[in-house]
Amino acid sequence: MPGRYVGGMRLFLSVTSPFARKVHIVLLEKALAFEADYRLGSDPEVVRLNPLAKIPALVREDGSALYDSSVIGQYLEALAPTPAVFPADPMARIEVLRWEALCDGLCDAVILAMLEGRRPAERQDPGTIAHHHGKVRRALQLVEADLGERAWAVGDAYTLADIAIAMAVGYVNLRAPALLEPHPALLQRYARLMERPTIAKTAPPPA
Ligand SMILES: N[C@@H](CCC(=O)N[C@@H](CS)C(=O)NCC(=O)O)C(=O)O
Known part of the structure; x- marks a missing residue:
């Protein structure tokens, strides 16, 4: 819901999810500010944001949610191009x-x-x-x-x-x-x- 998490990005993740780890690494590499919110895919808040009931889900600054991990990685590259994690070619x-x-x-x-x-x-x-x-x-x-x-x-x-x-x-x-x-x-x-x-x-x- 837009406005819900105004003030920064929020990553829904778990400590073992490999997909969440991938985007967590990208956020850290780019030194982006975000809140880490540890939840299961079945958590009602995750389900509300991602009908597929999976983590990772990234809530953007405007409150809208993004998934899955591949899309989040490409979004983060567009948001903060340096340091790059994708080649220019x-x-x-x-x-x-x-x-x-x-x-x-x-x-x-x-x-x-x-x-x-x-x-x-x-x-x-x-x-x-x-x-x-x-x-x-x-x-x-x-x-x-x-x-x-x-x-x-x-x-x-x-x-x-x-x-x-x-x-x-x-x-x-x-x-x-x-x-x-x-x-x-x-x-x-x-x-x-x-x-x-x-x-x-x-x-x-x-x-
Ligand atoms: N293709 C998805 C896979 C995400 C995924 O499978 N997440 C698992 C955790 S590792 C999950 O939330 N599973 C809960 C469920 O499927 O109900 C991505 O890359 O984000």
């Missing part, structure tokens, strides 16, 4: 968005496998878990192969693609660490990314 920008889609989809698959695993044992479908874990395995393989030894995912600068990679590897490490066992290079990359204060500050607490 349009094709390089598409490449950043591809990395983001890959990492977001990877996290979706981790979440869906986790939710299936939380159902009562007799109602769990191992095939469903294997289906989602297959997506995670293939995505992690692609991330590792595609990155190789390069310092950054796109071009020669830190971008939202690297933020998305940190978010995804950090989330697999939290929820399904066995899937990272074949990928020590990704864990090393995550440790390097965690040297950035914005990434360390937003790390989920241990499971």
Whole structure:
């Protein structure tokens, strides 16, 4: 509701949501002023702002809400272009968005496998878990192969693609660490990314 949060931006997030972590990192990188409001997606205030009942949701200065995390990231770049987390070149920008889609989809698959695993044992479908874990395995393989030894995912600068990679590897490490066992290079990359204060500050607490 416009006017409700006048005075600044408000980010609805949780401590474990990888999508919320991604936009939280962007807000910190750009040193933007915002209130962090920790809630579940099912919280009535979140549902009022986002009918999809998901976090992150960002309430803008005019009181209107934005979602999902990819849209929020692009909004923040438009709002505060420096320091940039997207390259200026349009094709390089598409490449950043591809990395983001890959990492977001990877996290979706981790979440869906986790939710299936939380159902009562007799109602769990191992095939469903294997289906989602297959997506995670293939995505992690692609991330590792595609990155190789390069310092950054796109071009020669830190971008939202690297933020998305940190978010995804950090989330697999939290929820399904066995899937990272074949990928020590990704864990090393995550440790390097965690040297950035914005990434360390937003790390989920241990499971
Ligand atoms: N595509 C969305 C995904 C957001 C999402 O799945 N958020 C989860 C938390 S990690 C959530 O709020 N789930 C609650 C629900 O789906 O009911 C984004 O990028 O923002």
